[in-house]
Amino acid sequence: MSQLRPLSMICAFALALILAACGGGDAPPSTEGAATSEPAEGGAGAAALPAGVTPAMVSAGAALFPTQICSSCHGPDGSGLEGLGPNLRDGTWLNSDGSFEAIAQTIINGVAQPTSVPVPMPAKGGNAALTDQQVREMAAWVYSVSHAM
Numbered sequence: 001m002s003q004l005r006p007l008s009m010i011c012a013f014a015l016a017l018i019l020a021a022c023g024g025g026d027a028p029p030s031t032e033g034a035a036t037s038e039p040a041e042g043g044a045g046a047a048a049l050p051a052g053v054t055p056a057m058v059s060a061g062a063a064l065f066p067t068q069i070c071s072s073c074h075g076p077d078g079s080g081l082e083g084l085g086p087n088l089r090d091g092t093w094l095n096s097d098g099s100f101e102a103i104a105q106t107i108i109n110g111v112a113q114p115t116s117v118p119v120p121m122p123a124k125g126g127n128a129a130l131t132d133q134q135v136r137e138m139a140a141w142v143y144s145v146s147h148a149m
Contacts, residue, residue, distance in 0.1 A: 049144065050100040065078065065138055073117075073119065077089070089146055104139035107138060108124060110124070
């Protein structure tokens, strides 16, 4: 019991540091022209969605992503697999600007020469027969989880 009190104090201190680090910044991100949604499934918080992207698209993409070849490299939740596919949830974009349209184009065209891993990303995962709507749904989900920080 005597060890629990110091451990809980350490945890509380660590949480306070994390919360302090998350606050602040120069300016809040622009949400001009964007609709807001409830937190995306698996997301850390509410993400502003671009025009034309709906919460229903995000939900459909969340259900579709782990069933496609994408999850073989990016993991079933998009958090990446070391040496195969980068984390899609961390807000860091290596091969595009992270906009919704750029994410959709990356899914469509792939990444022939990735900057962070030796494995190229084939267009539409190489053998995924994705419709244009499914591409947009997966892009909506990836956008929502990567911008929900």
